[in-house]
Amino acid sequence: MTSQGNTALKTTQDAPQSDIAVSVRNVSKIYGGAIHALNDMTLDFPRGQLTSLLGPSGCGKTTLLKIIGGLLDQTSGEILVNGKPVDGPGPDRAFVFQDFALMPWATVIRNVAFGLELRGIAKSEREAVAEKYIAAVGLSGFEKQYPHELSGGMRQRVGLARALSVNADVLLLDEPFSAVDEQTRRKFQEDLLALVEHEKKTFIFVTHSIEEAVYVSDQIALLLARPSRVSEIIKPDIDRSISPDALRRDPVYLDTVERIWSSLRSYVE
Structure with missing residues (x-):
């Protein structure tokens, strides 16, 4: 072709x-x-x-x-x-996986901010970044929910927000x-x-x-x-x-x- x-x-x-x-x-x-x-x-x-x-x-x-x-x-x-x-x-580089790869024991905001946490970013700063991308993927209001409380589509949005938050x-x-x-x-x-x-x-x-x-x-x-x-x-x-x-x-x-x-x-x- x-x-x-x-x-x-x-x-x-x-x-x-x-x-x-x-x-x-x-x-x-x-x-x-x-x-x-x-x-x-x-x-x-x-x-x-x-x-x-x-x-x-x-x-x-x-x-x-x-x-x-x-x-x-x-x-x-x-x-x-x-x-x-x-x-x-x-x-x-940052990954968004097919199987979500979320931490089941962590809230949405903790999952999204996790990459920044590993880099030693202060909690207030990393949570502000996480909130920005949680909003960007349409999950505002779900920051304190856990993965098992979300639909599959919502869990995938969390994974995407996490990848965006590290600014790769x-x-x-x-x-x-x-x-x-x-x-x-x-x-x-x-x-x-x-x-x-x-x-x-x-x-x-x-x-x-x-x-x-x-x-x-x-x-x-x-x-x-x-x-x-x-x-x-x-x-x-x-x-x-x-x-x-x-x-x-x-x-x-x-x-x-x-x-x-x-x-x-x-x-x-």
């Missing part, structure tokens, strides 16, 4: 390095000496944008995310964040909306677009949903089946000034979804 003659898709051009927050350079990952998860992958993540990693199950999306986050070591190649090599977790340059989201119902998922997608616009951070977003990737992404990296490599970089050329309902019915949006599905269809068993 190419963008030639197609107004729904745009392929990326080389961006100045200062505009790149994360660079993946010739990265391979081999598990146990036999399983090739990633194969010589090279990919740039533009600063202040949301990039989705999209591809068939088992294609290495989460593996790549964990390598960028410093939770896994690559077998070869290099990851650069703001021009500096990644050699482990760091304050410039790069947010890594591993299928953060997969455990919620469709109505909540759509609202999350709209809220995520607002956060990308207002926070000016770099979001790297793993999803299995083509529709979701097209709706939320500035660019989409299509990954091929294992050993994973980048098939294509796509920039959805959709009009985000129209209402969410109108956007989801827009012919350009629908055409982009269908063209990506045509590319990925052969990898679905």
Whole structure:
């Protein structure tokens, strides 16, 4: 699939390095000496944008995310964040996990402020920051609640607020909306677009949903089946000034979804 003659898709051009927050350079990952998860992958993540990693199950999306986050070591190649090599977790990156990863014994505000607590930030200061992001994700009034008192969607909002509160340059989201119902998922997608616009951070977003990737992404990296490599970089050329309902019915949006599905269809068993 190419963008030639197609107004729904745009392929990326080389961006100045200062505009790149994360660079993946010739990265391979081999598990146990036999399983090739990633194969010589090279990919740039533009600063202040949301990039989705999209591809068939088992294609290495989460593996790549964990390598960028410093939770896994690559077998070869290099990851650069703001021009500096990644050699482990760091304050410039924050995770939002699929399973929420909240502390069940801590209140919402304690969970959101926990990263700042680990950094030794004074309680009054960290709670002020936490309250700001609790409000930003729509949870004002729930500061003193515990995770078991919240719905799944609300717990995921807590996880997102926690990642935002540490003021990391790069947010890594591993299928953060997969455990919620469709109505909540759509609202999350709209809220995520607002956060990308207002926070000016770099979001790297793993999803299995083509529709979701097209709706939320500035660019989409299509990954091929294992050993994973980048098939294509796509920039959805959709009009985000129209209402969410109108956007989801827009012919350009629908055409982009269908063209990506045509590319990925052969990898679905």
